[in-house]
Amino acid sequence: MPNKITKKLKRFACLIAVTAFTASSAYADGVKVGFIGSLSSDAGLSALRGAQIAIDELNAAGGFNGEPIEYVKADTREDVTEGIKAYEYLAESEEVDFILSGSIDDVSLGWLPRMKEFRIPTLDTWTSYIGIIDMVIEDYEGMKTYFMNVASDEALATLYVDFGRDILAKKMGWDSVVILHEDTAFGGAINGLVSELLAPESGIEVLDTIVYDTATVDFSPIFNRAVDTGADFIYLISSVNSQVVSSQYTKLQVPKAMTGVNVAALGQEYWEDTGGEGGGISTLSPVPSVGFALDPASQEFVNTYTAKYGDSRPRFPHFNGFNAYWGIKQAFAAAKDAGGFDPDAWPQEMLKQDIKLEKDGEIWLRYGFWQPGEVEERTGRTYPHNIKFDITPPYDNGAPSMVVIQWYENGETAVIYPPKYATGEFAVPSWVK
Amino acid sequence: MTNPTKKYLLLWAIFIAVMLLLPEFVSKGTLRTIIFANFLAIFAISWDVLSGRTGYISFGHPFLIGIGAYTSAILSYRFDMPIELSIPLAVLTTTIGGTLFFLPALRLKGSYFALVTLAFMELMYQLVQVIRPDLTGGTRGMSGIETITRGAVNNYYLSFALMVTIAISMWLLMRTRFGSALSAIGMNEESVRGSGLSTTKLKLAAFMTSAFIAGLGGAFYVHYLGSIAPRALFDINFLFTIIVSALIGGAATIIGPMFGALFLTILLEALRPILPGVERYLIYGSIALIVYMFKPQGLVVLVLDTLDKLRSIISSRS
Amino acid sequence: MLQILIQGLLLSGLYALIAVGFTLIFSVGRVLNLAYGAYLVIGGYVYFYFAQSLGLPKPLVMAMAVVCGCLVGVLKYRLIVKPLKGNHVAVEISTLILAVVIQAGIVLLFKDSPKILHPIVSGVWRVGGATITFNILTAAVSSWLIFGGLYLFVRKTHTGRAMEAVSMDTKGAVISGIRPDRINLITWGYIWRLGCNCRGIFCELYPAFPGYVGCAVNHCGCGGYRGWYRFDLGYLAGGPYYWIHGNYFNLFDRR
C-alpha cells in the first residue's frame, strides 16, 4: 500500500513539475516572435515593419498574458541556406514561440523541413506557391502549424481570366495574345493556368508563348518576336527583376499593349527604381496594392506606418506589410484562445480567426483561412490554411484574391479591375495605336 | 611509428574527445552553427586537397557539391531510393561525372583553370533550371527530402563523425608520398615532371579525391538540410565561404580548412544578434579580407607563430 | 533574325570593351580580377544616384564616375594588390572577397531591387522588323570610339606599349627600363575608369543590380579569352561571345 501511495505521489510531483516547466518556458519570460525574411528587400521590410507595428500595438494594450511581446529578426538575404540557418537560429538560439515569414518561395521551401521538425507556428506573408498548400493537404499533421496569409498563385490566374473576358475581350475587342514568361517555376505555373483558361473562358487565343531567361537584359529580340506574332496584346509573367522588362518595354516603345503579372510594379518604389520609365503597363496585384482604396482600419495602419517609416524605403507598405500586421493580430488572438502557441492547439484556433474589414458598409478585405476540406467552388479544390480569397463576383465572401492595377505614364496608379474595387480605367500607352 | 606522429595522434584524440563532449556544454543553437561549420569544413578540405595543395585554384567546387547533392536528392525524393543507396551512388556520380567534366580543364594552367572551373558553376546553375525541371524542381528546388536523423545533437554527432573521418583520412593520405607529390606540384610543377612523375596522373588523382569528398559532403549536406535549390549551391557567396575557409585557416593543411570553416561560420553567427541586416555581411567580408591580407598563410600559422613567440619569450626569461 | 544581327553588330564593341578591361588586368598583372563585375556595378550606381536621384547633369556624372573609378582602382591596387605582390592566388582571392564586400555594401546602401538607368539619348528607330534605340546607337558609336582610342593608346604611346610589354615578358620590360609596378598601377586605375565608362554607356541595357557583381565576372572572363596577350581585334571575339551568352538561353525555344 505505502508503495502505491508513493507511486501516486511521485506521479503527481512529476505532473506538477512538467506543468510548471511548460508554463515557465511558455509564459514566464514572455512571448517571443521571430521574423524571417530578407532585410534588404522592400517586400521583406514591409512584412517586418507591419509585424512590428502590430506587436507595438499589442504591447501597448498590455502584451500577451501580461508580459511584453519580444520581437527578434533573422535575415535570409533571400538565400536558401541562410534561410535555413535563420530558422534554426530563431528556433534554437532564440527559442521563439511564433515565426512570421517574409520569405520568397525557394527560401520558404528551404526552411519548411525545419518548421516540420520544430513544430513552430509559422505564418507566411509573401510566398504564394500553391505547392506548399498541396503539402499541407498531403501531410496535414506535419504541416498544420503553417499558414499562408496571401492568396496562392492559382487564385490569381482565375482573376486574370475574368479580367481578360470583361476588359480585354469585351471592352477592347482583343482576341489574341502572346504570352511572355520568365523561366521560373512561378512563370511556368501561371502560364499553365492562364493559357489553359484564356481561350475557353474569355475567348482569347494564345498565339505564341515566349519563355525568357531571368538574366536577360536585352529584351528587344524578345519583344520583336512577340510583335511579329501579330497578337493583339502581350501578356507578361515576371517575378524576378521585373523592372527590367517593363522599363525596356517603355524605352523600346513596343507597339503592343502589355499587361500581366509584374511583381516589381506592386510597390511604390517601382517608379523610383525605373526612374519613371515604367508607365503604360498593368499588372495583377495581391491586395492591398498601390492604387487600392483602403478601408478605414487599413488606412489607420498605413498612417502609423508612414509616420514611423516614411523616410526610408519602402515608404508605403507592400501588400505583405498588411498581411503581416493583421496576421500578427490574428496569431495572438488565436494564442489567447489556445492558451499559447501550442503546435496542436494553436492551429485549431488560428483557423477560426476571421477579420472582416468593411468600407462603406461593404466587405472590403477579409483575413480568414480556408478550412481543411473546404472546397473553393470555381477551382474545385481545397486550400487549407491559405487566406480566404474570393474569386467570384460580387466578392462578398472574402478578400479579392487579386486586383489588376494600372501604372499610367505619368506615374499615377489605379485599380482597374474588378469593378467593385476599380478606381481608374484600363489604358494603353500613348505610343500604341 | 615516429614520435611526431604519436604527438599528432594524441592531439587528434584530444580534439575528438572535446568535440564529443561539446553537446553537454553548449546550446542547441550553437550546435546547429557547428553543424554548418562541419559541412563547410568538409567542402573546404575537399577544395584544399585539389587547390590548396597543387595551386590549381578551383572556382567550380559548388559544381561538384551540387552534383552530389542533386543526385542523392533526386534519387531519394523522386525515386524513393533508400538513402543508404542514394548517397553512395551520388558520390560515385560526382567522382566520375566531375572527372569527365574537369578532365579537359586539368590541362590548363593557373588562372585559366580557375576561369574554366568558374564557368562550370555557372553552367550547372543554368542546366539545373532548364533540364528536366520535373526532376530537379527547377528554380524552386525540392523540399521535404528525407533526412538521416533529427535534432541538433544527433545531427551534430553525424556531421562531426563524417567530418572527422574525412579529415583523418586526408591527413593520413597527405602524409604519404602522394601528398608530398601534390604539394611539390604546388611549389614547382616543372621540377616534379622533371623528376619523372606524371603530374597529369597526380592531378587527376587529386581531383578525384577532391570530387569524392565533395560528393560525399554534398550528399550528406542535402539530407541534413532537407531541401535543395539551385540558388543555395551555385552561388558566388557559397564559393566564397568554401575557398576563404580553406585559405583563411591555412591552405595545404588539414587543420586549416577545419579551423577556417569554424571561424567563418561562428563569426557570421556571432554577428547576427548585433547586426541582423546586410551590415553583417559587410563586416564579415571585411574581417575576412583583413585577416587574409594580414596573414595569407592562414590563421593556424598565425596561432603557431604566436605560440612560438610566447615560448621564446618564456624560455628567454627563464 | 534581323534584330539579332543588328543588335549583335552594334553591341559587339561594347561587350568587347568590357572584356578588354578584364583582360588587361589579367595580362599585365597576371591576376584574375574577380571584382571586375563590381566595377561595372558601381559605375551603374554612381550614375543612378547622381544623375537620377540627385538630378545632376549626365555628362558631369559620367566624368565623376570616371574620376572616382580611377581613384578606387588606384586605392585598390595600393591597399590590396601591391601588398600581396608576387602572390597571384592571394590577389585573386582577395578580389573575390572584395567582390562579396562590395556587393554587401551596395545592398546596404541601395537595397536589392534593380535600378533602371535612363538612356543618355532617348528615342527609337525602326528598321524593317527591328527596333534600335538611339541610345544603343550612341553606345555603339562611343564604345567603338573608346575601343579605337584604347587601341591607339596601347599601340602608339610609350605607356601603352609598356602595358603590353609587361604583359608579354616582364623581364624584357624591366630591362627596357619599365617599372611593372607603375604600369600595374596605371592599368588598375585605367580599368576602373574603363569599367565605369562601360557602365555609363551600358546603362541602356544593364540595370544596376547587386547580383551582377558575381555574374559579370563570368561573362568578362570568358569574353576576353581570345585576347589574352595581344591587343588586337581578337578582343572583339569576346563581343559576340558575350552577346550570345546574354541571349543564349533565349535563342532556343524554352518551352
Next chain:
Amino acid sequence: MSVLEINQLSAFYGKARALNDISIKLDKGEIMAVIGANGAGKSTLLDSIVGLTRTTGDIRFEGQLLNECSAADIVNSGVGYATERFNLFPYMSVYDNLMVGAYTARDDVEQNLELVYDLFPRLKERETQETGTQSGGERQMVSLGRALMSSPKLLLIDEPTIGLAPKVCLDMAAALRDLNQSTSLTILITEQNVNFAMSLAQNLHVLETGMIRMSGTPEELKANPDLNKAYFGSS
C-alpha cells in the same frame, strides 16, 4: 674613370650563393668578355649589374653606386642589357619591340632607330614582322637593337652567339666591333664560345662556379695551359 667597377660582388638565390667575390673593372670604350661554361654564373653576373638579383658588394656605374637602385633606374642611367633568352615581346612587331626599348630615351628615338637599322639592315626589312615568328639570329638582332634604343653608355650582352650559325656569328662580331668603334660604346659580353670572345674582347675573365679563375688579354689567356685544356680540348 672606369665606366663599370665591381668590387667583391656576391649574388644569392635564396640561400644559395651564385657568385662569389667578383671584382671587375671596365674602362670607357672597352669590350670585355666573361667566359665560362653553363651554370658558371655568367647570366647571374649581368642580372646583378642591372639589379635583378640579391647581392652584396659594390657595383659602381660611372662612379655611382647601383646596389640600391631599381632595375628601371639602372637602365635609365645608361645600362643596356640584351639577355640570353632575349625576353622579347613575341606578339609585337620588330618596330614595337624597339620602341619599348626607347621607353627611357624618348628624345633620341629617331637617332637610335637609324643607328640600329644601319647596324642591322635586316631589321628594317622585317620591321612589321612579329618577333615571335622570327629566327634566332633575327631575334638576337632585335634584342641588341632594343638595348641600343635606350641610348646606353654600357651594353651588357649575354651570350650573343648562342644558337647562331657560324656565318651569323661572324656578322655579329663585325657588327659589335663596328658599334664599339663608331660610338665608342663600352660592352660587356658573356660567352661560351671562346674563339668568338677572343676575337672581340680586349680583356677577358674566366668564370667557374661563380668565381673568377683567370683574367687577362686574349694573348695572355691563350698562353695559359689551364685554359687551353679546359676550353680547347687537349693541346
